Amino acid sequence: MMKSVDVLNLDHVSKSFPATGQGGEPIQILEDVSLSIQRATSTAITGQSGSGKSTLLQISAGLLSADTGNIKFEGKDLPGMNDEQRSRLRSRSMGFIFQNSLLLDDFTALENVKISAMIAQSSEHVALKKALDMLKLVGLGDRLDHKSDQLSGGERQRVAIARALVNEPSVIFADEPTGSLDEHNAQLVEDLLFSLVEDREVALMLITHNLNFAGRCNLIYRLHNRHVEVRS
Amino acid sequence: MRLILHLASRYAFSKQNRHRGTSIRIAIGLALCLFAIVAVLSFMQALQRNQFEDIRTFESFDLQLDLGSVDLAAAESVAQKIEALDVVQNAFVYADLPVIAQNSEGSTVAGRLRGIEAEGRLLAQLNSYRGYLFQNGEIASSYSNTRSIHIDDTATLTFLKKGRVATVVPSKRDLKVGAIYYTSSYDFDQSTFLSDVPTLLSLQNDADLKIGVFTDADVVSVKKQIQELGYADVLTWMDVNASLYSAMELEQKMMGFMLFLMILVILVHIRNSSRRLLLAKQSEMAMLRSIGLTKSKVQLLFVLQAALVACIGCLGGVLLSYLGIALYPSISQYMYQSIGVHLILQIRFQELLLLFFTIVAFSLIASFMGTHRILKADIMEMFAHDEIS
Ligand SMILES: Nc1ncnc2c1ncn2[C@@H]1O[C@H](COP(=O)(O)OP(=O)(O)OP(=O)(O)O)[C@@H](O)[C@H]1O
Ligand SMILES: [Mg+2]
Numbered sequence: 270m271m272k273s274v275d276v277l278n279l280d281h282v283s284k285s286f287p288a289t290g291q292g293g294e295p296i297q298i299l300e301d302v303s304l305s306i307q308r309a310t311s312t313a314i315t316g317q318s319g320s321g322k323s324t325l326l327q328i329s330a331g332l333l334s335a336d337t338g339n340i341k342f343e344g345k346d347l348p349g350m351n352d353e354q355r356s357r358l359r360s361r362s363m364g365f366i367f368q369n370s371l372l373l374d375d376f377t378a379l380e381n382v383k384i385s386a387m388i389a390q391s392s393e394h395v396a397l398k399k400a401l402d403m404l405k406l407v408g409l410g411d412r413l414d415h416k417s418d419q420l421s422g423g424e425r426q427r428v429a430i431a432r433a434l435v436n437e438p439s440v441i442f443a444d445e446p447t448g449s450l451d452e453h454n455a456q457l458v459e460d461l462l463f464s465l466v467e468d469r470e471v472a473l474m475l476i477t478h479n480l481n482f483a484g485r486c487n488l489i490y491r492l493h494n495r496h497v498e499v500r501s
Numbered sequence: 502m503r504l505i506l507h508l509a510s511r512y513a514f515s516k517q518n519r520h521r522g523t524s525i526r527i528a529i530g531l532a533l534c535l536f537a538i539v540a541v542l543s544f545m546q547a548l549q550r551n552q553f554e555d556i557r558t559f560e561s562f563d564l565q566l567d568l569g570s571v572d573l574a575a576a577e578s579v580a581q582k583i584e585a586l587d588v589v590q591n592a593f594v595y596a597d598l599p600v601i602a603q604n605s606e607g608s609t610v611a612g613r614l615r616g617i618e619a620e621g622r623l624l625a626q627l628n629s630y631r632g633y634l635f636q637n638g639e640i641a642s643s644y645s646n647t648r649s650i651h652i653d654d655t656a657t658l659t660f661l662k663k664g665r666v667a668t669v670v671p672s673k674r675d676l677k678v679g680a681i682y683y684t685s686s687y688d689f690d691q692s693t694f695l696s697d698v699p700t701l702l703s704l705q706n707d708a709d710l711k712i713g714v715f716t717d718a719d720v721v722s723v724k725k726q727i728q729e730l731g732y733a734d735v736l737t738w739m740d741v742n743a744s745l746y747s748a749m750e751l752e753q754k755m756m757g758f759m760l761f762l763m764i765l766v767i768l769v770h771i772r773n774s775s776r777r778l779l780l781a782k783q784s785e786m787a788m789l790r791s792i793g794l795t796k797s798k799v800q801l802l803f804v805l806q807a808a809l810v811a812c813i814g815c816l817g818g819v820l821l822s823y824l825g826i827a828l829y830p831s832i833s834q835y836m837y838q839s840i841g842v843h844l845i846l847q848i849r850f851q852e853l854l855l856l857f858f859t860i861v862a863f864s865l866i867a868s869f870m871g872t873h874r875i876l877k878a879d880i881m882e883m884f885a886h887d888e889i890s
Binding site: 332334352357371374376385387432 | 503504508511512520784785787788789790791792793794795796797879880881882884
């Protein structure tokens with residue numbers, strides 16, 4: 270057994286967005302950012318709004334390409350993988366909870382979760398059972414057949430969480446997962462995420478403005494002026 | 502794979518799909534376009550068939566043979582010899598003589614007198630309005646000339662005869678109008694008086710005798726067979742009507758070109774609507790990718806979806822086409838009143854099939870290219886660009 274395995278490694282990563290409008294300079298968002306995420310560890314990313322937290326998370330998860338720098342997932346070069354390998358990782362090893370919970374709008378809550386399970390090669394029967402269990406766990410047992418636009422913002426967020434967790438990923442990327450939840454549900458989601466870290470050795474990369482929530486994490490990074498610094 | 506199929510059908514037409522309306526509109530658009538093309542195509546073909554049909558029945562026959570002889574008995578035996586060919590239905594003697602007919606009150610019609618041993622298709626489609634056709638020593642005038650020439654009139658025919666001094670001299674003959682006939686060919690009716698061959702020969706005994714031939718076989722091969730019998734001067738209806746035939750061929754090419762343009766319009770429509778549909782689905786695609794569907798599967802999914810929409814649209818078009826053809830007879834009366842011809846519409850199955858596959862194939866290609874373009878971007882970029890472009 271290896272000790273303290275780095276699940277994810279960012280090495281001198283930079284990212285800029287092309288200027289909006291004409292003739293402007295590209296906007297540099299991240300510069301020389303290095304950090305690592307470990308198994309069975311929760312890592313919080315904090316920082317002001319617009320500081321690039323979501324951008325950093327998306328690059329870490331391979332949803333956005335970096336300009337320069339290396340990203341390694343379980344020791345393997347993430348940008349260097351082919352689509353097949355990366356898709357497989359997304360399906361089996363990663364769970365995403367986006368900032369503005371994004372669901373498949375044409376499908377019901379149950380289907381959203383079920384499809385995710387089926388893509389990870391579960392049979393339809395197993396996928397259905399997993400999806401049901403997961404939705405009940407986030408308190409949506411009575412909203413199974415509601416479509417995205419028939420759910421409240423908080424309910425959508427919880428469906429997204431259920432979907433992210435249904436395949437028991439080894440890393441969870443969560444971009445303000447409790448941002449639109451009431452205290453009770455926020456607490457529920459918080460507890461759920463931390464229990465996964467402790468019981469299932471999941472690595473959690475969490476963006477949050479909530480200091481209590483961040484405080485529960487093993488490690489806190491702060492994003493400021495395009496760089497990260499460790500706080501704790 | 503089952504999952505992909507399921508998703509594709511959901512994206513295509515499911516009630517839950519927000520863009521179902523777009524799918525349905527695309528399908529209906531395809532159906533109507535296909536129907537329009539089939540309608541134009543079959544009308545065009547029917548019109549041309551109709552026109553040629555008349556020419557081949559009344560005017561020039563399928564084939565004709567100029568004997569250059571004036572011996573009726575000899576001509577009749579040649580006709581029998583030709584009729585003995587398996588591929589020939591009818592062979593009969595006829596001759597044309599340009600005439601001007603004048604009735605007792607002085608009104609005239611210029612045309613020709615056709616002396617003919619009417620048989621087969623010609624006889625079947627030759628209608629007597631009044632009187633009896635082909636009575637010896639009488640002529641039949643057409644219904645379209647009844648304003649000038651009436652039944653039982655004595656018509657004075659003026660025609661040119663070879664003379665002893667001058668090469669030709671005008672001569673006159675009075676003949677009874679024993680019948681009024683009509684056919685479906687207005688041009689033929691207007692210019693033609695009919696009689697039997699002996700009556701025509703009694704006006705001009707050195708008239709050039711010809712033989713008309715009806716066949717269901719390919720006229721060019723029949724032409725060859727008749728030539729093998731030793732008669733070189735055979736012409737097919739295409740030879741005889743060469744200028745008309747080539748004009749019609751040109752017309753056909755022009756129509757082909759118009760149809761090509763129509764298809765082009767459809768293809769552009771397919772491309773645009775497929776692009777619109779795909780752009781609307783861009784964030785769905787990003788979502789599917791983020792939960793682990795590979796690019797190629799996302800692409801397959803949306804290509805399948807496009808195929809489904811295109812197939813349903815085209816099937817609708819095919820259905821509409823056959824329905825239109827089936828219902829046409831009940832409105833053909835109105836068509837007859839407005840364009841004056843009875844058309845029999847047909848759909849050529851191969852053409853329909855070709856059209857079907859062209860449209861479906863293009864839908865697939867358009868969707869393939871569209872998804873390919875979209876999938877080039879990073880997943881997050883696909884989210885960001887949603888509904889903008
Ligand atoms: N596609 C894009 N094109 C141009 N600029 C972008 C793009 N996406 C993000 N940005 C800019 O990058 C900066 C960082 O965005 P990001 O979403 O990472 O911020 P954040 O730290 O998550 O903020 P918040 O706490 O409000 O979610 C912002 O200033 C934003 O305007
Ligand atoms: Mg953010």
